[in-house]
Amino acid sequence: MAVAAAPSSSRAGRRLVGRVARSEGATGWLFASPAAILIAIFGLLPIAWSLLLSFQKADLLTPDTPWVGTANYRQMANDPLFAGAIQHTIVYTSLFVPGTIVVGFLIAVALNRKIRGISIYRTAAYVTMAVSSISAAIVFLWLFDPVYGVVNYGLSLLHLPQQPFMSDPSQALFVIVLMTVWGWTGFAVVIYLAALQGIPQDVLDAAAIDGASRFTVLRTIVVPLLSPATLFLVVWLTINALQLFDEVYLSTRGGPLYSTSVVVYYLWDQAFRQFNAGYAAAMAYALFLVIALVTAIQFWLGEKFVHYSS
Amino acid sequence: MTVHTVVTVPDDVVSGTSTSNPVPDARRSRAPSPWHLVLIPITFVLLVPLLWMLITSLETPDEAAQFPPTLVPHDIRWANYPDALNAAPFGQFFLNSAIVAVVVVLSNVVLCSLAGYAFARLQFPGKSLLFASLMVTLMVPFQVTMIPEFLIVKWLGIHVASGVGIDHLGALIVPNLVTAFGIFFLRQFFRTIPVELEEAARIDGTSRIGVLFKIVLPLSLPALSTLAALTFLDSWNNFLWPLIVIDSQSNMTLPLGLTFFQSAHATQWTLLMAGNVMSLLPMLVIFFAAQRYFVRSVAATGLKG
């Protein structure tokens, strides 16, 4: 504090400074310690413990956790169920992320105009943000019910064959893609609308005068200028996609026979159903590494292709 | 949570009720824009899941179990709602969710404010180390920590108090009393408040805690309510952690309770949808009461249910 430090040439002044600094340190710890203790117990300690567990055999029940070295990590390489979970996660992510981005982009473009009632349309797009993953999954299960579902009814109206959806392992993942795309649409729309409003109108006018059609303006001006928003969405949606769990649990329990299990579902199953906590911890760390790596790669690619203004 | 990008959303984007109405274009206002032809189907498709949930929740079980589906119920059956409350303790789930959410929100607002202020403005030994650990916990996904967290909660239940142990509401509350995200979020906000305001009060002899409560927090109401809304959303919609630590029906929160009901009464779609509507209501109320706010908060932090 400037005031306290003013008479610092005198000994008393220096003492005052010392006292202020000490009391500030004490206040700082006083303020931070409740949070620090909780973060230490429920944040830091688990991070370290999890790493330890990943080198142990643990079943969550007995206190005895023998050291197994890298066995858990080696097991991942030889576990066909884990390989399947990875495969499903990759399929899911590579459909969900582009799907949400394309849907969000198109809706945002349609919503980016000043016409009567536009706020009603926007509200409808945003409301999906308030729906929890479990609520959304339950509704989609009902919409895609193989017997009574509205979607099958819609297909019948179009004279298309009825689909088993959730009861068919090869279709269940796609229904999950649809329900999560729906759930994240509002988010993608807000991000894109905010970015669209940041594009100066006169730049779009200039392109129109230069002879570009509306579609060409979209392709050559709007899409590149939205690339920071797109990068943000790609990173964020990927992180969330890699952690998919709720919808899988609710709709298929990963089944039948793990045919729809994704990494986090398998991990949870191993930890809390099969009581292979050490193995699950190793998978969690692997997942963490993958997320970090994917994020880093996306940012690196972003540096090369994303246009940041100014 | 791994990335924290602050997305600023212009007012115009989030407004549900447009305040700044531009002078309508004379030429266009005569004929409705053709864009309505695009926007109406889009809106319809987006709303179908919610509409269908509502419709089913008002149908008789017979109507729900028909193909082709009954798109408009013949007589509206409100009784599905009390029936749902009888078939499963939805009231109890609701209460549990509310207790957990309210306690977690309050404690986050208080504890994150205190810690956030310390990180933003105070010098204390070990601060940078503490802050670095905060950032680490921000970056590590929940899946890494959930197994040890389970063991810690189990230990606490046995050795400290059964109320915070496995299969108790405390297990849903205690690990979430404070979040690294909340601390970081408020710290960032506090740093934008001009330090001169605080210095002036300090010179007038106000204590640190006084400065925090009389100067900083009143100026931070937008950030505090964002944190409160998101913490509530997170808590209300959380599924994986309750699934891990809660076993008995009486301690289930809504998402877990719904899941439980769904697997127990797989064919009672009308009751399930009634329960689903009830569980959605609080979030929808918050959404419509403060849409501008809600949308901006979610966009700014990337957190959603």
Next chain:
Amino acid sequence: MAQVELRNVTRRYGSDVFALRDLNLDVADGEFIILVGPSGCGKSTALRLLAGLDKPTSGDILIGGQVVNSMLPGERDIAMVFQNYALYPHMSVYRNLAYGLKQRKTPKHEVDERVRRTSTMLGLESLLERKPAQLSGGQRQRVAMGRALVREPRVFLLDEPLSNLDAKLRSEVRGELKRLHHRLGITTIYVTHDQVEAMTLGDRICVMSEGTLQQLGTPQEIYESPANVFVAGFMGSPAMNLARVPLVAGQVLWGGLPVAHVELGLDEVVVGVRPESFRVVGADEPAAVATVDFVEPLGSHNLVHVRMEASGAPSPAGAPSPQTAELVVAQVPTHERPTPGSRIRLGIDPMDVYLFHPASGVALTEVQLSPIARIS
């Protein structure tokens, strides 16, 4: 190249905001015409209508003799320079210049050749690989001009293109614009609110106010015979001194000096005198007497701010006192440097006095020629 015509063009927003009201304008092939007027008078609207970025509520727009009302901007073969340049931020200078040509499916080697030629003309050769964010304000302005020029359009539209440049750069670019126009002869419509730019650049000037055309003419005509009070007050720097003066038996007395005689049965007129029309005179010459308020030395001349004293004319009994203490600016040679508070005698040649109708603001000579037509 082409002539441009606006026929009874009106652009209305909502039910009562008239950005343009019944505007008629003929621009000859190869002409450099200026739209000038205060902010909000509809200049940009006029330009956007010409570009096709906006559509008129009523009226026709013709380019090269053809009605283009329903043509898209890209089909009109015009180019536009925007106030904030509107460069494509994610493209290099080269790609900014080439964009319009590519949209027109120009062969690649020709695109390249034209981009090189234009960038040489504007001194942009060394900047071709840069992005707009890496350019200075002046360089961005040049790129914006280059992007318009490279297409060799029929019509060149510029909306306050120099307003974001500092004063020195502005006068440099002004000269350059003039040279470019001379060399290329493209029909140019240039919007500005700066009357210095208007006077120095245009073949003709179109002065606008509140969406309507006030006067169209060469810079000389606009300066020497402003059509109304608005034009008189807007064009010229420093601005013309304007004052309401009561008529005493048809006599216009200004600062005690009789400056004109009006026989139209009016009670008062608006008198206008340009600062540069005053002369400081000795006691032997007839003059308006004024008290010096302060002096602004400008190097080449001084601006003397004075308060006109009450009219020397005897006011008829009972009538309100004629105007008092009117603030007036006079431009005088540098050696005239009166001290504040001193009295100064200002001579005026009656030929330099402008008179305007007190109600309509129309220049009185015109009223006298056709008194009914203009006062509506």
